[in-house]
Amino acid sequence: MDILLIALAAILVNNVVLSRFLGICSFLGATKKATSAIGMSLALAFVVIFGGIISYSLYFFILVPLNLEFLRLVSFILVIASLVQFVEMFIKRYVPSLYKSLGIYLPLITTNCVVLTVALDVAAVSGTVPDYTFLTMVVYVVASAIGFGLVTILFSYIQERLANTAAMPKAFQGPASALLIAGLMAIAFLGFKGMI
Amino acid sequence: MKKLRIILDGAFKNNSTFIMLLGLCPVLATTSGVSSALGMGLAMLAVIIVSNVVVSLIRHLIPNEIRIPVMIVIIATIVTVVEMLMKAYLPDLAANLGVYLSIIVVNCVIFARAESFALKNGVLDSFLDAIGTGLGFILSVFLLGFARELVGTGAIDFKSFINGETLFLVRIFPQQYAISIFVENSGAFIMLGLLVALIAYLVPQVGAWKENRAKAKAQNSLKPNLETEAK
Numbered sequence: 001m002d003i004l005l006i007a008l009a010a011i012l013v014n015n016v017v018l019s020r021f022l023g024i025c026s027f028l029g030a031t032k033k034a035t036s037a038i039g040m041s042l043a044l045a046f047v048v049i050f051g052g053i054i055s056y057s058l059y060f061f062i063l064v065p066l067n068l069e070f071l072r073l074v075s076f077i078l079v080i081a082s083l084v085q086f087v088e089m090f091i092k093r094y095v096p097s098l099y100k101s102l103g104i105y106l107p108l109i110t111t112n113c114v115v116l117t118v119a120l121d122v123a124a125v126s127g128t129v130p131d132y133t134f135l136t137m138v139v140y141v142v143a144s145a146i147g148f149g150l151v152t153i154l155f156s157y158i159q160e161r162l163a164n165t166a167a168m169p170k171a172f173q174g175p176a177s178a179l180l181i182a183g184l185m186a187i188a189f190l191g192f193k194g195m196i
Numbered sequence: 197m198k199k200l201r202i203i204l205d206g207a208f209k210n211n212s213t214f215i216m217l218l219g220l221c222p223v224l225a226t227t228s229g230v231s232s233a234l235g236m237g238l239a240m241l242a243v244i245i246v247s248n249v250v251v252s253l254i255r256h257l258i259p260n261e262i263r264i265p266v267m268i269v270i271i272a273t274i275v276t277v278v279e280m281l282m283k284a285y286l287p288d289l290a291a292n293l294g295v296y297l298s299i300i301v302v303n304c305v306i307f308a309r310a311e312s313f314a315l316k317n318g319v320l321d322s323f324l325d326a327i328g329t330g331l332g333f334i335l336s337v338f339l340l341g342f343a344r345e346l347v348g349t350g351a352i353d354f355k356s357f358i359n360g361e362t363l364f365l366v367r368i369f370p371q372q373y374a375i376s377i378f379v380e381n382s383g384a385f386i387m388l389g390l391l392v393a394l395i396a397y398l399v400p401q402v403g404a405w406k407e408n409r410a411k412a413k414a415q416n417s418l419k420p421n422l423e424t425e426a427k
Contacts (some may be wrong), residue, residue: 019381021224028217070280071300074272081265098278110268111302113221117295171397175217179389186382 003139005089010143012192016114017151018185023114027152028178030105037073039098040105044086048115048148051080052141055119058132061070076119077110084110118144155185199324206328212305213336214395219305223337224384228348234334235289239278239297243332246274247322251314252322253399259316267310268301275301287425288360305329344387348379394395408410 018023023044030040055076063069088106092099099106109115118141124131132140158181169178213219226236249269251258258266279297282290290297299307309329314322345352351367377383 007405019383021221021384022299024220024224025218028220050380070276073276073279073298074269077268077272077301078265080270101286107264108304110264111304111307113299113302116302120295120298169393171393174396176393176396176398179385179392183382183385186385190380190382 003136006136006139007143008195010140011147011150012116012189013195015147015151015189016117016144016150018182018189020117022117023112023141023148025108026105026112027148027155027182028175031104031152031156031159031178034153034156034160036094036098036101037152038149039095039102039154043091043102043106044112044114045082045113045145045149047083047086047109048118048145049138049141051083051115052075052122052144053119054079054083056122056132056134056137059123072120076116080115080119081110099109109191114144114148138196151185151189155182158185199321202321203300203328203331206309207323207332207335210329211332212308212329213222213333213340214307214392215390215399216308220304220388221299224304224388225296226262226293227337227341227344227353228379229345230341231357232289232292233337235286235357236296237276237330237334237337238382239282239293239423240300240305240333241272241327242278243271243300244330245326246335246365247271247306247310248314248322248326249319250274251310252317252319253317263311263315267307268389271306271310279331281326286357288355289357292360305333334401340384340391342390343391344378344383347375347387348377348383350374 010016015019017024017027026040026044031037046052055072058075058079059069059072063071063075084107087109088099091102091106121141121144122132122137159178162177172180210216213220213223222236222240227233247267247270251267274297278300279290282293282297309325313325317325320418342352346368350369350371350373351365353365354363356363375383379385
């Protein structure tokens with residue numbers, strides 16, 4: 001029950017994009033086409049999940065016993081940067097078409113705040129007890145990744161349809177309309193607040 | 197004059213928020229009120245100045261292939277220091293900004309300035325560029341925070357960074373007419389979208405106005421010449 005609650009909260013209620021404003025760059029930038037949004041979400045999911053698990057282990061099994069908690073930002077960001085390098089090499093080798101369509105947004109996953117924030121979230125300690133046990137931590141990172149993917153892919157389909165049909169004032173074309181759509185999606189997602 | 201241009205370009209022409217649309221996460225997350233927006237702006241200004249100066253100082257020592265990890269570590273160190281200082285001296289602001297303070301580490305604006313400016317320019321120019329970019333950021337978050345707080349609550353409530361007490365409160369219109377969605381999360385997207393559209397509308401207008409003025413000036417300076425020639 002606890003696990004279900006953590007998962008639903010991370011996917012719908014405290015959605016990383018719509019209610020915590022994380023990863024806006026890739027959310028706005030890589031969603032002109034649904035295919036690149038799906039690729040982006042998968043690549044990001046990989047980095048978020050493994051980044052979270054490695055950061056959690058690094059923090060509680062190495063940094064805390066050595067009293068080096070203040071190093072967490074520096075060490076987490078290095079973990080994430082190496083993971084992104086790995087994903088980049090993997091995609092370049094096996095899915096070159098996706099590598100091309102993601103372009104600059106792939107290396108930029110390093111500076112995607114979703115990854116770092118999720119890593120910092122799982123390393124949070126209230127009092128003396130870690131906020132997450134290993135199991136709930138895995139649930140949380142997977143759910144966060146799903147939350148990002150869900151919203152990004154839905155958003156990319158809206159963008160695709162809008163690009164073909166809508167006649168918009170010039171000033172609203174591009175980022176302004178995308179932000180307004182995101183706002184409307186956020187209002188829609190507010191409805192999930194009553195669930196928990 | 198050229199130095200002033202660097203600051204102005206950083207603040208207006210290359211405004212990170214409204215023109216380049218970079219690093220929007222903290223912009224959206226910390227602008228539900230004027231005071232937290234200003235706090236975020238000041239933290240960004242501090243980090244960007246130190247990072248630009250440090251990167252520019254050691255730019256000849258960084259091998260090109262590993263410049264990104266090097267910059268990440270530099271920025272992460274600076275943010276750790278700023279975070280510790282803020283927790284010690286401005287505890288209420290630090291609590292308000294929460295995780296958004298830590299994730300300045302991955303802010304694209306700071307990266308973009310380090311990568312595209314500080315790596316190629318001298319220390320003084322990089323410092324001025326950081327000031328310009330930082331001021332542009334402060335201006336943007338202040339504008340957004342002001343618009344959101346005003347429409348969302350009908351008043352501007354400026355809180356102290358140290359203990360969260362209200363320093364001054366100016367009520368513009370009664371609470372009951374406020375549209376509270378604008379101080380909530382979804383309102384952040386909508387207000388930013390509206391402001392981006394407004395600026396996308398204004399920029400060409402200002403450009404046209406400047407051109408007209410330049411033309412008028414050129415004609416005015418031509419006129420006396422023509423008159424003397426006619427004589």
